[in-house]
Amino acid sequence: MTKFFISPGDPSGIGPEITLKALSKNKDIQNNFVLAGDKTLYLDLIDKNNIDLNLIDESSKEKGVAFKHFPLQNQVSLGVPDLANANYIIDILSYGALGCLKKEFKGLITGPINKELINESGFEFSGHTEFLADISNAKKVVMLLMNKKLKIALLTTHIPLSEVPSKISKKNLEETVSIISAEFKNTWKIKNPSICLLGLNPHAGEGGYIGHEEEEILKPFVNSSKENVHGPISADTAFIEKNIKKYDVFLAMYHDQGLPVIKSMGFGNTLNVTLGLPFIRISVDHGTAYEIAGKNKADFSSMDEALKTSVSLL
DSSP: OOOEEEEOOOTTSSHHHHHHHHHHHTGGGGGGEEEEEOHHHHHHHHHHTTOOOOEEETTOOSSSEEEEEOOOSSOOOTTSOOGGGHHHHHHHHHHHHHHHHTTSSSEEEEOOOOHHHHHHTTOOOOOHHHHHHHHTTOSOOEEEEEOSSOEEEESSOSSOGGGHHHHOOHHHHHHHHHHHHHHHHHTSOOSSOOEEEEOSSGGGGGGGTSOSHIIIIIHHHHHHOSSOEEEEEOTTTTTSHHHHHHOSEEEESSHHHHHHHHHHHHTTTOEEEEESSSSEEEEESSOOOGGGTTTTOOOOHHHHHHHHHHHHTO
C-alpha cells in the first residue's frame, strides 16, 4: 500500500484537531492517508469546528479520508490529560508501526504526545523515536529536523549535556553519518549529500585550546570518512546563508545545539523525521498544547507540512 498511516497523538491535546484541519485543507491528497482514532471524538471535532472532512471506511471508494476506528477507554475532556487513554495512544502507534513493517503502509505520520502521561500509566516510553526503533529492531536511528530552509540531524538526543562528550566517538560518527547519507540518497534522491559537522566546543575548539574533541575525534573522522563530510565548524557561524546553501544537512552534536536554531527559522513549519527505520516516519515539531485544545485556536501548519512532505516522498 502506498498510503501513510496517521497517528494523531494524545486525544486530549491538539493532535486530532490539527490533523483533521490539515486533511481538510489538502483535499487533493487525502487519498494518500489512513487516519486512526475514535470516530465519535473526530466527528464531534468536525462538527464543532466546522471542518469540511468526510471520514470513510478503509475499503470505501467514496471521496474522503480512509479511517481506522480505535475506541477510547475514557470519553475525552479536551485539554485534560487522562491516564486511562494512554493505552489508546500506544495501540494506535503500534498498529501503524507494525503495518509499516508489514508493508501495509508506506510510512507513519505522528502527532504530539505526552511522554510523562504514558510513563505514569506504567508503560516505559522515552519518545516516538526510541519506541519506533525498538519495535522495528533498528540498530540505530537518527533524529532529523527539517523545514524548507534547513535540515539538522543530531548525533545525540535526549541525554544530559554532561554525557554528550562521551558519546562523540568515531564509531558513533560513522554510524550516524552512514545513516544520514543513505537516507538522503534513497529518500531525497541526492546523489552525494554534503554533511557538515558542528564543533562541540566554542569556536570549534580553537585548535585544541578550548576542549579536545575537535582535534582528537571530529577532524580525524572527517579526514578519513568515505562520505561527503565537512567541518567541524563553529556552531555560532554555521548557519549563515552561505553555509545553508552549501550543505545539504548539518550534524549537531547535541539536542539544544540544533533545535533552537531550526525552530527559530520556522517554528510551526518544522518537521521531525526519524532516519534509519525501515519505513518513513514524519512528526510535527510541537507538543500537545492542552491549554488551547478544544478552543479552535490550534495552528495546523506543522501537520499540513507533514502531509505535503510525506506525499512528496511517495
